[in-house]
Amino acid sequence: MTGPTAPRESVAVVVVTFNRADLLTRLLDGLAAQTWRPDAVIVVDNASTDHTREVLETRTDLPLHVTWSEDNLGGAGGFHLGVRAAYDGGWDRVWLVDDDVVPAPDCLEHLMAVxxxxxxxxxxxxxGTLVEKAAIDFDLHNPLAIRPKRSAVDTVYPDRASMPGLVEVHNVAFEGFMARRRVVQEIGFPDPSFFIFYDDAEYAVRARRAGHxxxxxxxxxxxxxxxxxxQHDLAGWKGFFMYRNxxxxxxxxxxxxLVRLKPWLITAVVVLLSPLRGGRAEASNVIRAMASARGMRRLTESAAPPR
Structure with a gap:
């Protein structure tokens, strides 16, 4: 005689997209082919100007829930809206997926089995080359570690076949991260103020600090x-967000x-070296980034745990 089986957990997929309708189509095709059918596919469109609306309005093969943002909120703002919608919808798990990936047909099934x-x-x-950049060691303890990511999955393992079934990581990308509802309830939502870059890493740090x-x-x-x-142009607009976040x-x-002093040290070094590399534009970016970061030391209120 066997005992009762655990109830089937529900899962909502959250997708953020901006002006990549053709890539989005491939992703949606991949989600429709999953051996574990998602209970909801929440798509946040960041004010796309291409044919994204046409793509989404013609998909009847998926349980789509679309949020049409009037402004481009960046990946961080989009995932904030999407995770909040998934939480409000009551689903057991939320799976964050970017619009430039395609899941293997059994991808979601393997996740839900863990x-x-x-x-x-x-x-x-x-x-078929392994390009998983999730950090195996993300060091926020050593003040001499200029880059906190000390190693990543694809620097430790030559290919996916070399990996064990589960590998513990310290940070993630919002290209495949999954969390249970109780994690969101405990740590809150992705921080929309990041706009792009490091919103996923910061969310992972919060999860790990909470014991997950x-x-x-x-x-x-x-x-x-x-x-x-x-690789991004640190003297361009993306450079500001990379430094600041x-x-x-x-x-x-x-x-x-000492680790919390590192941003000031990095700012000073970049400014001092600007005549040799980066120039005035990068120096201006890092100074503005430092000034802005000082005002973001506390989690944005809208990203706090739900009450």
Missing amino acids: DEDCLTSVREDLS RIWAVRDALLVRQLDFNQ LFVVHLRHGENA
Whole structure:
């Protein structure tokens, strides 16, 4: 005689998109082909001007819930809205997926089979190369660690086949991260003030500080449709957000005073070296980033745990 089986958990997929209708179509096709059918697919459209609306309005094969934002809120703002909608909808788990990946047909099934509160899929590129950048070591303790990401899944393992079934990671990308409802209830929502960059890393830090371990699930495969490029122009508009949001992570979550001082040190070094690299534009970016980060040391109120 066997005991009662656990009830089937529900899951809402959250997708944020902006002007990538053709990529979004591939993602939606992948979600429709899942062996574990999602209970909801919440799409936040960041004021796209291409044919995204036409794509979404013609999909009848998925349980779509679309939020049409009047402004581009960035990935951070979009995922904030999407996770809040998933929480308000009462689903047991929420799975965050960007619009430039396609899940293998059994990706969601593999995730739902793991009885852990925080999980993430594992990414390969179109050639089958492992490109999972989730940090295995994200150091907010050592003040000499200029870059907190000390190692990543794809720097430790040569390919996905070399990984064990579960690999503990310290941060995630919002390209495959999954959390149970109780995690959101405890730590809150992605911080919309980040706009882009580090909103996912900051959310993972909050989850781990609350006692939740995060596991990369080897067999939950996502295929990136675009080349993975983490190199950005630090003198351009993205550079401001990269500097500012990295500083905010240190100011909020640095484990000692020296780590929380690192943003000032980085600012000083960038300004001093600007005649040799980066120039005035990067120096201006880092100064503005430091000034803005100081005002973001506390979690944005709308990202706080629900009451």
